[in-house]
Amino acid sequence: MTTVSLVDVTKKFDGITAINHINLEIHDGEYVCILGPTGSGKTTLLRLIAGVIKPDEGEICIDGKLVNDVPPQERGTAYVPQQYALFPHLRVIENVSFGPLAKGLNRSEATQISMQMLEMTRLAWRTNSFPGELSGGMQQRVALARGLASGAKLLLLDEPLGALDARLRVELRYRLRELARENNLTTIHVTHDQEEATIVADRIVVLRNGQIHQEGTPTYIYNQPKSIFVANFVGGANFLEGFISERKLGSSWVELRGRFRIFIKDNSHSVGERVVLAIREELSKISKNGEDEVNILRGTIKATSFLGDFMSYEVLLENGDTVNCKVPTTINSEKFLIGEEAFVQLKPQDIRVYPYPPAGLYKELEAL
Amino acid sequence: MRALEGLSSKTIVRYLVYIFSLAFFFAFILLPPIFGILLKINSLGEIYAYPELLTGAHYAIIWSFITAFIVSALDLIAGLPLAWFIVRSKSRLISIIDTLADVPFLIPTVALGYSALLFWSGSGGIPNLFGGSMFVSPGFVLVLLLHFTFSFPVIVRVMVGELLEYKEIYEFAARTLGAQPFTAVRTITLPLLKPALVASFLLSFSRSLSETGATIMVAGTFQNGPVYIKNMKDMGFEGPLVYVSSILILTSVLVFFLISLIAPRSKFPIRKVWPKFERKLSAPASLRLRDSMALFVFLFFVMAPSLFVLLPLIYALFDGTLGGTLSLALTSAGSWGDFWGSMLLSYSIGFISTLTNIIAGLPIAIAIARKKFAKATPILGAIVNIPIVVPSIALGVSLSFFWRSLGSIPEFWALVFSHTTITYTYFIMSMSAAIESIPTEMEEVASTLGAKPFTIFRKITLPLTKYSVFSATILVFTRSVGETGAAMAVSQTLKTAPVLLVDWVKGGVVPQLTLALGIGFLILTSFLTLLLLRIAVRGGR
Numbered sequence: 001m002t003t004v005s006l007v008d009v010t011k012k013f014d015g016i017t018a019i020n021h022i023n024l025e026i027h028d029g030e031y032v033c034i035l036g037p038t039g040s041g042k043t044t045l046l047r048l049i050a051g052v053i054k055p056d057e058g059e060i061c062i063d064g065k066l067v068n069d070v071p072p073q074e075r076g077t078a079y080v081p082q083q084y085a086l087f088p089h090l091r092v093i094e095n096v097s098f099g100p101l102a103k104g105l106n107r108s109e110a111t112q113i114s115m116q117m118l119e120m121t122r123l124a125w126r127t128n129s130f131p132g133e134l135s136g137g138m139q140q141r142v143a144l145a146r147g148l149a150s151g152a153k154l155l156l157l158d159e160p161l162g163a164l165d166a167r168l169r170v171e172l173r174y175r176l177r178e179l180a181r182e183n184n185l186t187t188i189h190v191t192h193d194q195e196e197a198t199i200v201a202d203r204i205v206v207l208r209n210g211q212i213h214q215e216g217t218p219t220y221i222y223n224q225p226k227s228i229f230v231a232n233f234v235g236g237a238n239f240l241e242g243f244i245s246e247r248k249l250g251s252s253w254v255e256l257r258g259r260f261r262i263f264i265k266d267n268s269h270s271v272g273e274r275v276v277l278a279i280r281e282e283l284s285k286i287s288k289n290g291e292d293e294v295n296i297l298r299g300t301i302k303a304t305s306f307l308g309d310f311m312s313y314e315v316l317l318e319n320g321d322t323v324n325c326k327v328p329t330t331i332n333s334e335k336f337l338i339g340e341e342a343f344v345q346l347k348p349q350d351i352r353v354y355p356y357p358p359a360g361l362y363k364e365l366e367a368l
Numbered sequence: 369m370r371a372l373e374g375l376s377s378k379t380i381v382r383y384l385v386y387i388f389s390l391a392f393f394f395a396f397i398l399l400p401p402i403f404g405i406l407l408k409i410n411s412l413g414e415i416y417a418y419p420e421l422l423t424g425a426h427y428a429i430i431w432s433f434i435t436a437f438i439v440s441a442l443d444l445i446a447g448l449p450l451a452w453f454i455v456r457s458k459s460r461l462i463s464i465i466d467t468l469a470d471v472p473f474l475i476p477t478v479a480l481g482y483s484a485l486l487f488w489s490g491s492g493g494i495p496n497l498f499g500g501s502m503f504v505s506p507g508f509v510l511v512l513l514l515h516f517t518f519s520f521p522v523i524v525r526v527m528v529g530e531l532l533e534y535k536e537i538y539e540f541a542a543r544t545l546g547a548q549p550f551t552a553v554r555t556i557t558l559p560l561l562k563p564a565l566v567a568s569f570l571l572s573f574s575r576s577l578s579e580t581g582a583t584i585m586v587a588g589t590f591q592n593g594p595v596y597i598k599n600m601k602d603m604g605f606e607g608p609l610v611y612v613s614s615i616l617i618l619t620s621v622l623v624f625f626l627i628s629l630i631a632p633r634s635k636f637p638i639r640k641v642w643p644k645f646e647r648k649l650s651a652p653a654s655l656r657l658r659d660s661m662a663l664f665v666f667l668f669f670v671m672a673p674s675l676f677v678l679l680p681l682i683y684a685l686f687d688g689t690l691g692g693t694l695s696l697a698l699t700s701a702g703s704w705g706d707f708w709g710s711m712l713l714s715y716s717i718g719f720i721s722t723l724t725n726i727i728a729g730l731p732i733a734i735a736i737a738r739k740k741f742a743k744a745t746p747i748l749g750a751i752v753n754i755p756i757v758v759p760s761i762a763l764g765v766s767l768s769f770f771w772r773s774l775g776s777i778p779e780f781w782a783l784v785f786s787h788t789t790i791t792y793t794y795f796i797m798s799m800s801a802a803i804e805s806i807p808t809e810m811e812e813v814a815s816t817l818g819a820k821p822f823t824i825f826r827k828i829t830l831p832l833t834k835y836s837v838f839s840a841t842i843l844v845f846t847r848s849v850g851e852t853g854a855a856m857a858v859s860q861t862l863k864t865a866p867v868l869l870v871d872w873v874k875g876g877v878v879p880q881l882t883l884a885l886g887i888g889f890l891i892l893t894s895f896l897t898l899l900l901l902r903i904a905v906r907g908g909r
Contacts, residue, residue, distance in 0.1 A: 050540070073547055076546075077544055083537075085538050085540070087556055088560070098542065098555075099547075101640075102552075147544075
């Protein structure tokens with residue numbers, strides 16, 4: 001049983017606020033991904049929980065016990081830092097048995113536990129290698145085994161897959177999830193890769209400028225992004241600028257540039273207010289004939305790219321806006337050529353509306 | 369500039385530069401001491417006529433090594449906690465300690481020796497606290513204390529640099545795995561810093577082995593290698609002189625390379641952990657004790673003996689005698705004429721030998737850093753070390769034989785050449801380390817952007833290593849001005865400032881205040897030189 005709770009935690013470095021009044025509860029056995037762009041405070045948050053740095057304000061509790069003044073060696077966490085920090089002068093087995101030995105176990109007990117962990121991470125055959133002789137994926141597994149051998153029930157992973165190549169990354173993230181579940185670990189996994197987060201996490205915590213921006217299950221975050229930032233950061237989307245031209249009961253009309261009118265199922269913004277519409281690329285429908293339906297926009301194909309599972313079309317609309325459409329690559333899906341005329345449909349129920357960001361849309365989209 | 373840049377892209381010019389600097393290395397640095405000893409190899413047998421001198425020679429050599437080992441080990445034990453304290457302390461005041469740690473390094477060793485003598489055995493120093501009884505009289509213990517003082521900053525400087533580079537993440541990882549801070553340091557940090565520990569031990573070791581001027585001042589009847597050489601030279605025994613010099617040269621090279629080969633392979637044997645005991649050692653109280661001990665050792669055994677020489681000056685300032693001596697000094701009256709002459713000599717030699725080292729040494733430093741000589745590079749890197757490994761007075765003895773054998777060389781130039789030899793390694797080692805730390809990609813990118821080799825050097829390499837050029841220059845210059853052993857061995861009629869000061873102390877005819885003032889001037893001028901150099905480097909950006 002391992003829980004973590006942060007109450008109003010703040011951490012500053014030389015006057016710069018890295019973590020700004022964060023409140024977070026992590027339940028026993030939960031797998032939580034801290035997702036955020038570079039500089040959002042993810043690593044700082046992890047280091048605060050591991051105890052290698054101390055908060056300036058607020059309380060950190062592990063298993064309900066206040067640990068602000070508990071040094072890292074007594075917190076019982078398995079901290080796997082970025083690049084793993086495997087001890088380069090020690091062999092794999094010595095690295096893994098470091099924790100048990102440091103806690104005072106005798107050599108045979110320590111070796112036994114370490115071998116178990118190495119078997120679990122499928123590395124029992126490399127016990128006598130030095131870290132420098134292992135591939136990135138193996139190093140990552142040694143780091144995991146080392147963390148687990150210390151008996152910790154709280155796993156702290158800092159970009160655990162960041163240094164690996166794309167294929168291995170995909171393979172190992174499932175393994176990570178499995179390992180955590182099999183060993184009944186509470187896991188906090190820091191990443192800037194939204195795809196990785198949505199696949200492994202029970203819950204995602206989106207961090208921005210040292211604050212929790214949004215949290216929830218991966219599907220919730222994906223379907224109900226709270227802001228342009230989250231919509232863009234998690235999954236990406238088309239963003240169109242406009243203003244509310246008409247407001248009705250449960251719906252509104254938005255006017256884009258070039259007098260394009262879009263019907264939306266939202267009436268929370270008042271007439272005249274500047275807004276940004278967001279719609280997922282795979283929900284932006286593209287067709288050759290503009291059927292007589294709502295929100296059909298005409299344009300021409302500007303670029304096409306083949307993404308494997310998907311075909312992506314960049315459509316230049318008549319009003320000058322650009323929209324990307326993702327179409328599953330199936331045999332009977334329509335194919336488009338560059339320069340060809342195309343119609344894009346944005347279904348009202350798929351469109352999300354956000355107030356126009358004070359610093360401008362581009363600035364908001366660049367904040368990754 | 370443009371002409372130089374054009375020339376630098378010609379392969380033949382580059383070859384010529386390397387050939388010139390290699391030729392310089394062999395003709396002025398490596399071969400003179402070897403030939404010098406070989407020239408006198410015949411007189412080696414003379415020593416067997418004097419059995420008591422032979423036994424004395426063996427004892428002197430053995431004591432040299434014993435002293436160097438004890439001192440370096442103690443310095444490492446005491447210097448590491450201070451380096452740690454400097455790097456890890458969050459207090460702003462620590463930068464003061466950091467700067468102070470360099471002070472003994474910048475004081476010429478003769479001045480330091482006299483200062484330590486006054487502190488430990490002088491009537492106004494430590495004996496004063498014990499009712500005037502001589503607590504530490506000149507001899508072995510005082511030599512140990514002195515060597516501890518001047519080797520200490522070497523260790524601290526090297527270890528502070530290494531600790532700053534060290535990735536603390538290893539220590540964090542160890543601690544989250546349950547290791548007490550002390551355990552983490554013992555099993556992770558120290559083994560990872562082993563190369564630096566070995567390097568700083570070796571630096572301290574060769575410094576202790578080599579130091580002459582200060583040691584003579586505090587040695588009393590105790591003889592180590594350099595003191596023995598000086599005594600034999602004074603008494604005019606050439607046989608024992610050659611005997612001890614050649615053995616010291618050979619054994620010190622041997623021991624140095626043995627340590628540098630074996631030490632990095634040695635394992636820290638203890639992997640066992642004592643959680644309860646080490647937890648106590650990691651407790652805040654133990655840490656405070658460690659920090660205060662480190663500070664105490666530093667202040668009492670390093671700073672106080674180094675700066676104690678200034679005390680007579682301060683006394684004199686209050687009882688009004690300073691003015692008289694000062695006016696004598698400034699009017700070059702009496703022995704002051706000799707003093708200013710030798711200061712001028714020391715600074716001229718320092719200036720010429722530093723300049724020579726920069727011009728002739730830079731290509732070698734680049735060649736070593738960039739492995740220009742393919743497989744021969746590491747060999748060159750190793751032999752370049754020889755001048756600092758070898759006791760400077762022994763080196764000086766063989767150099768003096770060599771330069772005098774050429775007959776017509778004026779004494780001044782023999783002194784310049786030997787000072788160049790002595791300081792060569794310092795320049796090469798610090799420059800090549802600095803150049804090596806610049807990624808080759810920078811130079812490669814610059815060349816793909818169309819820059820010629822000399823342009824790259826001037827616009828990329830030099831600006832990035834500016835600080836190292838500065839510190840290498842300082843190192844070479846202060847070493848040259850402060851050098852006593854080699855100067856003593858080579859000089860016949862000309863006396864450099866350190867040699868003159870040793871004579872003053874040993875002769876005992878010069879008033880104490882004059883001596884203190886002379887040493888004060890030497891310290892003052894070295895600080896002023898440093899300051900000027902620093903300003904020059906800042907301004908020449």
